[in-house]
Amino acid sequence: EPEVTQTPSHQVTQMGQEVILRCVPISNHLYFYWYRQILGQKVEFLVSFYNNEISEKSEIFDDQFSVERPDGSNFTLKIRSTKLEDSAMYFCASGGGTNIGELFFGEGSRLTVL
Amino acid sequence: EDQVTQSPEALRLQEGESSSLNCSYTVSGLRGLFWYRQDPGKGPEFLFTLYSAGEEKEKERLKATLTKKESFLHITAPKPEDSATYLCAVQGAYGNKLVFGAGTILRVKS
Numbered sequence: 631e632p633e634v635t636q637t638p639s640h641q642v643t644q645m646g647q648e649v650i651l652r653c654v655p656i657s658n659h660l661y662f663y664w665y666r667q668i669l670g671q672k673v674e675f676l677v678s679f680y681n682n683e684i685s686e687k688s689e690i691f692d693d694q695f696s697v698e699r700p701d702g703s704n705f706t707l708k709i710r711s712t713k714l715e716d717s718a719m720y721f722c723a724s725g726g727g728t729n730i731g732e733l734f735f736g737e738g739s740r741l742t743v744l
Numbered sequence: 745e746d747q748v749t750q751s752p753e754a755l756r757l758q759e760g761e762s763s764s765l766n767c768s769y770t771v772s773g774l775r776g777l778f779w780y781r782q783d784p785g786k787g788p789e790f791l792f793t794l795y796s797a798g799e800e801k802e803k804e805r806l807k808a809t810l811t812k813k814e815s816f817l818h819i820t821a822p823k824p825e826d827s828a829t830y831l832c833a834v835q836g837a838y839g840n841k842l843v844f845g846a847g848t849i850l851r852v853k854s
Contacts, residue, residue, distance in 0.1 A: 672844050675842060732778070737785075738785075
């Protein structure tokens with residue numbers, strides 16, 4: 631069964647360092663997303679990506695964040711200068727488009743900023 | 745602003761003891777209401793989509809229903825493997841983002 635894969639599963643970094651989280655969405659999907667979940671809190675939308683550009687972003691997704699689909703398979707989230715409050719589980723998700731809300735989530739990348 | 749409130753926060757059931765989880769929502773132009781299951785340390789897993797009031801969907805021991813203000817996830821004769829956090833999310837009129845509730849943590853004991 632096709633699945634969304636994310637790497638790394640856990641990353642520890644120092645405040646101010648750059649971090650890149652990687653995702654391989656399901657191959658025939660067209661819509662790609664990043665969500666995050668701070669420990670004990672709700673799953674929050676960060677950004678959606680369609681047709682090689684950002685289609686929507688939240689207030690959380692400020693200039694420190696960027697996304698890229700550098701080739702036909704990878705989808706990355708970069709945080710330029712990490713802050714303590716960026717510590718969270720980051721989920722990549724993809725959708726086929728037929729049912730826009732039926733998303734397939736990866737297992738997440740846990741980011742710990744010290 | 746679209747909002748989702750789920751209750752209860754946590755629910756403990758004995759195996760076979762049926763119950764319901766609630767999801768109340770406010771949204772500008774509901775395009776869809778979604779239920780997801782999340783196991784500890786994992787990403788959410790899609791369960792159901794509901795589009796309009798009166799709609800019902802079923803899968804094994806789960807049934808989801810929708811009114812104009814809330815949705816219920818009914819669990820009939822639950823088993824320990826149904827233990828998980830159940831998330832409700834809505835998609836409003838603008839954009840494709842999902843707005844999630846905080847979830848209900850369900851524990852089913854044998």
